[in-house]
Amino acid sequence: MSNSMDDVAKHAQTFFIIGSNTTEQHPVFGTMIRRAVKYRGAKLIVADPRKIDITEIATLHLRQRPGTDIALINGLMYIILEKGWEDKTFIDERCENFDEFKATVMEYPPEKVAEITNIPVEQLYETAEIIATSKPTAVIWAMGITQHIVGVRNVMDLANLQMLLGNMGVPGGGVNPLRGQNNVQGACDMGGLPNVFPAYQPVTNPEVIEKYGTAWGLKVEGLKGEGENLQPATFQLSNRIGMTVTEMMPGILEGKTKLLYILGEDPVMSDPDTKHIRHCLEELDFLLLQEIFPSETSVYADVLLPGVTFAEKTGTFTNTERRVQIVRQAIPTQGDARNDWWITAEIAKRVLNIRMKDEGGRMNENAPYASWNYKDASAIMDEINALVPSYGGVTHTRLEAGERLQWPCPTKDHPGTPILHTKQFTRGKGKFMPIDHISPAEKPDDDYPMLMSTGRVIYHWHGGQMTRRAKGIMEVYGEALIEVNPDDAIKIGINGKTHIRVTSRRGMIEAKAWVTDRVPPGMIYANFHFPAASANELTHAALDPTAKIPEYKITAVKVELA
Amino acid sequence: MLNIKINGQSIQAEAGKTVLQVAKEHDVHVPTLCYHKDLNPTGNCRMCIVEVKGGRFLQAACVTPIWEGMEIETSSEKVMKDRKLTLELMLANHPVDCMTCDVAGECELQDLAYEYKAEVPAWGAKGTRYKADSDPNPFIRVDMNKCILCRRCESACAEIQGRNVWGVAKRGFDETMVTGAGVPMLEARCESCGQCVAYCPTGALSNKMNYGMARAHQVKKVTTTCSYCGVGCQFDLLVKNNKVIGVSSNPNAPVNGMALCVKGRYAYDYIHHPERVKKPHVRRYLLEGNAKPIVNRKSEIQNPKWDWVETEWDVALDIVAKKFGELRKDFGADSIGLLTSAKCTNEENYLMNKLARQVVGTNNIDHCARL
Numbered sequence: 001m002s003n004s005m006d007d008v009a010k011h012a013q014t015f016f017i018i019g020s021n022t023t024e025q026h027p028v029f030g031t032m033i034r035r036a037v038k039y040r041g042a043k044l045i046v047a048d049p050r051k052i053d054i055t056e057i058a059t060l061h062l063r064q065r066p067g068t069d070i071a072l073i074n075g076l077m078y079i080i081l082e083k084g085w086e087d088k089t090f091i092d093e094r095c096e097n098f099d100e101f102k103a104t105v106m107e108y109p110p111e112k113v114a115e116i117t118n119i120p121v122e123q124l125y126e127t128a129e130i131i132a133t134s135k136p137t138a139v140i141w142a143m144g145i146t147q148h149i150v151g152v153r154n155v156m157d158l159a160n161l162q163m164l165l166g167n168m169g170v171p172g173g174g175v176n177p178l179r180g181q182n183n184v185q186g187a188c189d190m191g192g193l194p195n196v197f198p199a200y201q202p203v204t205n206p207e208v209i210e211k212y213g214t215a216w217g218l219k220v221e222g223l224k225g226e227g228e229n230l231q232p233a234t235f236q237l238s239n240r241i242g243m244t245v246t247e248m249m250p251g252i253l254e255g256k257t258k259l260l261y262i263l264g265e266d267p268v269m270s271d272p273d274t275k276h277i278r279h280c281l282e283e284l285d286f287l288l289l290q291e292i293f294p295s296e297t298s299v300y301a302d303v304l305l306p307g308v309t310f311a312e313k314t315g316t317f318t319n320t321e322r323r324v325q326i327v328r329q330a331i332p333t334q335g336d337a338r339n340d341w342w343i344t345a346e347i348a349k350r351v352l353n354i355r356m357k358d359e360g361g362r363m364n365e366n367a368p369y370a371s372w373n374y375k376d377a378s379a380i381m382d383e384i385n386a387l388v389p390s391y392g393g394v395t396h397t398r399l400e401a402g403e404r405l406q407w408p409c410p411t412k413d414h415p416g417t418p419i420l421h422t423k424q425f426t427r428g429k430g431k432f433m434p435i436d437h438i439s440p441a442e443k444p445d446d447d448y449p450m451l452m453s454t455g456r457v458i459y460h461w462h463g464g465q466m467t468r469r470a471k472g473i474m475e476v477y478g479e480a481l482i483e484v485n486p487d488d489a490i491k492i493g494i495n496g497k498t499h500i501r502v503t504s505r506r507g508m509i510e511a512k513a514w515v516t517d518r519v520p521p522g523m524i525y526a527n528f529h530f531p532a533a534s535a536n537e538l539t540h541a542a543l544d545p546t547a548k549i550p551e552y553k554i555t556a557v558k559v560e561l562a
Numbered sequence: 563m564l565n566i567k568i569n570g571q572s573i574q575a576e577a578g579k580t581v582l583q584v585a586k587e588h589d590v591h592v593p594t595l596c597y598h599k600d601l602n603p604t605g606n607c608r609m610c611i612v613e614v615k616g617g618r619f620l621q622a623a624c625v626t627p628i629w630e631g632m633e634i635e636t637s638s639e640k641v642m643k644d645r646k647l648t649l650e651l652m653l654a655n656h657p658v659d660c661m662t663c664d665v666a667g668e669c670e671l672q673d674l675a676y677e678y679k680a681e682v683p684a685w686g687a688k689g690t691r692y693k694a695d696s697d698p699n700p701f702i703r704v705d706m707n708k709c710i711l712c713r714r715c716e717s718a719c720a721e722i723q724g725r726n727v728w729g730v731a732k733r734g735f736d737e738t739m740v741t742g743a744g745v746p747m748l749e750a751r752c753e754s755c756g757q758c759v760a761y762c763p764t765g766a767l768s769n770k771m772n773y774g775m776a777r778a779h780q781v782k783k784v785t786t787t788c789s790y791c792g793v794g795c796q797f798d799l800l801v802k803n804n805k806v807i808g809v810s811s812n813p814n815a816p817v818n819g820m821a822l823c824v825k826g827r828y829a830y831d832y833i834h835h836p837e838r839v840k841k842p843h844v845r846r847y848l849l850e851g852n853a854k855p856i857v858n859r860k861s862e863i864q865n866p867k868w869d870w871v872e873t874e875w876d877v878a879l880d881i882v883a884k885k886f887g888e889l890r891k892d893f894g895a896d897s898i899g900l901l902t903s904a905k906c907t908n909e910e911n912y913l914m915n916k917l918a919r920q921v922v923g924t925n926n927i928d929h930c931a932r933l
Contacts, residue, residue, distance in 0.1 A: 027753070028822065183911070190914075203925045236923065259885060263903040263914060272933075304843035317908070321817075327786050332804055347879060350879055470829040470832050471771075476748065
């Protein structure tokens with residue numbers, strides 16, 4: 001998020017939620033928006049094919065055809081430009097590439113957009129007027145925007161919209177993607193990505209390689225200042241961009257991936273096209289899984305190491321608004337389970353020993369952060385402070401003392417940064433990107449005439465390993481339900497029966513139907529919480545070319561009685 | 563600024579504030595029951611009554627704004643007597659089962675009865691009027707016998723959760739709190755967030771999952787951050803005998819205050835689930851030095867070489883490290899991939915990044931951000 005949750009809850013005059021089921025997936029932030037709308041009179045536009053819970057308090061609900069977000073956003077910007085509602089000062093002073101962008105937007109007149117998106121022209125005008133005149137508008141999205149082959153383009157177009165309206169860098173505005181997992185922000189910040197070191201420092205940048213190579217005691221070309229008696233290090237960093245999860249898996253079948261070390265993830269449940277994922281894992285040479293429960297993935301693991309839950313560990317999580325918060329150990333580690341950081345460190349030490357022996361290789365052991373001897377989590381944070389600029393001042397001591405820190409927080413006396421881009425964008429000027437609408441990868445056809453979208457429900461969490469083991473949760477939501485529109489229910493002939501069979505080009509699941517107008521005719525919605533009926537048996541690995549995110553939100557399916 | 567007097571002390575206070583707000587700012591104790599700082603005051607319990615000079619009645623401090631020259635007594639004899647009577651009227655209609663009540667020790671009614679030495683009057687209602695544990699909601703225990711009609715549940719549901727599940731039904735002695743039109747909570751579109759429980763001052767609404775498991779003073783509270791979604795709510799884990807037995811709101815939580823969702827507040831019991839992996843597991847073929855058997859779901863059952871064997875850490879870690887070494891040597895660093903975890907801490911993720919890059923020498927590291 002460029003802004004903070006309480007900031008937009010307090011200051012946004014309009015919320016534009018597109019592709020986020022906020023009250024179910026980020027429930028507490030959802031209640032903040034509910035309060036702002038109900039008691040502060042803020043306006044709320046929800047663009048979502050489904051009649052999700054929060055639409056009941058929406059000023060307007062736009063039910064766009066799935067996969068037509070760019071046309072919708074461009075259409076709104078067309079009207080904004082047509083009416084002269086754009087923030088000319090902001091565009092002139094802080095942005096560039098406006099003319100090229102405008103030329104593209106001008107190809108999206110309302111009538112054409114209505115045809116693509118199935119949203120009436122009047123609603124487009126009404127929406128444009130609300131978001132452009134009741135400012136600041138906070139744009140909020142989640143996986144409904146990103147899990148498309150045009151995920152990156154969708155996000156860029158929303159950034160275009162906010163720059164056009166001058167809603168960036170102001171309280172109550174901003175681009176506000178809601179991160180799904182408790183620490184998905186932190187996992188990205190800490191370099192859990194194939195193209196960047198921590199704090200998004202590119203793995204191809206020689207200066208960054210030198211920085212980490214030096215700190216970690218590795219071989220760095222032309223490195224100065226190494227002790228004279230020391231042999232130079234031979235181990236070195238790779239400057240090749242690595243593979244994403246959606247590339248590593250198929251990489252197994254291509255012979256590229258031989259060993260996977262998976263920490264607390266369940267790809268059999270959460271990755272697209274389960275049958276294919278199972279096949280990949282069957283073919284893998286060695287799978288190391290570190291988990292709290294046996295999972296759908298542990299079936300394929302060669303070694304399963306017991307990690308611990310959040311209640312048994314100390315450390316930090318970074319939330320969707322870049323706020324770093326302390327996690328405190330409340331109970332001893334269970335059984336012989338160990339802290340996850342300890343396990344990783346033990347593996348690292350042993351692998352280094354083997355490499356030194358086998359290769360006769362060396363590290364510069366005097367380098368400040370070559371070692372893996374950490375006393376506790378706060379010692380690891382000390383290293384993060386030194387090497388990750390945006391976390392430079394985020395120490396356990398400050399957090400324990402109750403300081404509230406949002407990164408960037410570069411120094412020990414920096415107060416943190418609740419709102420980004422207030423003076424300028426990270427790259428300097430905000431660059432308008434001309435973005436065109438592209439159709440989804442798999443469209444309904446004669447064989448698979450309906451469209452399936454996937455996601456979670458309020459009661460369960462992702463692959464369900466934790467919430468399926470929560471008794472009360474299972475009493476309330478104990479099996480997969482697939483949302484089916486009443487019109488379709490009649491066509492399928494559900495008529496009192498309960499179970500349906502959903503088939504895609506990749507697989508088949510059977511589950512109970514929930515007949516509801518939450519979904520429009522022609523569309524169903526399924527979740528991936530239950531192995532017996534996981535939507536990912538049906539989804540496909542069509543990826544966004546840049547982000548490599550799969551198009552979970554659009555799968556062509558056939559629905560019949562089970 | 564207005565000039566007022568509280569208990570004879572001259573005070574300057576901002577116009578628009580209530581007597582209760584000004585009293586609190588000046589450390590003057592006024593007892594409250596239906597009032598909560600997070601909720602709009604309703605003035606219906608009459609515990610915060612004060613005497614205002616020239617007034618015909620005692621005034622509820624939580625809803626009475628100050629005025630110029632106002633003179634207030636917060637603990638005159640009349641006030642104290644009236645408060646005690648109010649408490650007795652509540653107790654007359656409340657089961658005195660503090661010995662077995664789940665919230666004893668953190669019950670605001672109990673605290674006030676103690677403070678005012680209020681007892682159940684001889685003419686008090688006999689027997690209970692409602693079924694205890696009357697709602698099938700798996701998380702929230704409803705016992706309307708203990709309700710004092712403060713209506714905090716109604717305010718919390720409306721003002722914090724924005725859901726308006728709770729309301730009032732009937733009148734007079736029969737007045738009672740209901741969900742929806744008197745239907746079970748879940749049918750009244752309750753999201754089981756437990757905000758009503760967190761704000762209930764008595765045992766009328768309590769947590770079903772840990773009912774009878776611990777009294778307030780037997781519990782250690784550890785403030786931590788939720789591990790479900792990216793909002794980053796903080797709360798207190800309730801620990802007894804090294805077990806997490808519950809979650810309670812922590813009013814100082816930066817993002818969420820008292821608010822939590824159904825998962826954060828109630829989906830914690832997986833922590834002690836018997837299926838937890840508690841020992842390192844290694845497939846038998848690795849211990850016997852055999853080749854990896856063909857793996858698929860069928861062979862997992864059939865092939866004894868694919869059986870799990872529980873081992874000590876050193877055994878498992880050495881096997882793992884050896885595989886890293888072998889495969890790295892034979893197929894190069896980029897034949898190894900790491901999936902780090904969006905559920906784990908920054909510190910753990912940082913180490914996974916360091917393991918991939920420093921130790922293995924690959925940038926093949928990713929996690930489920932895309933999924």
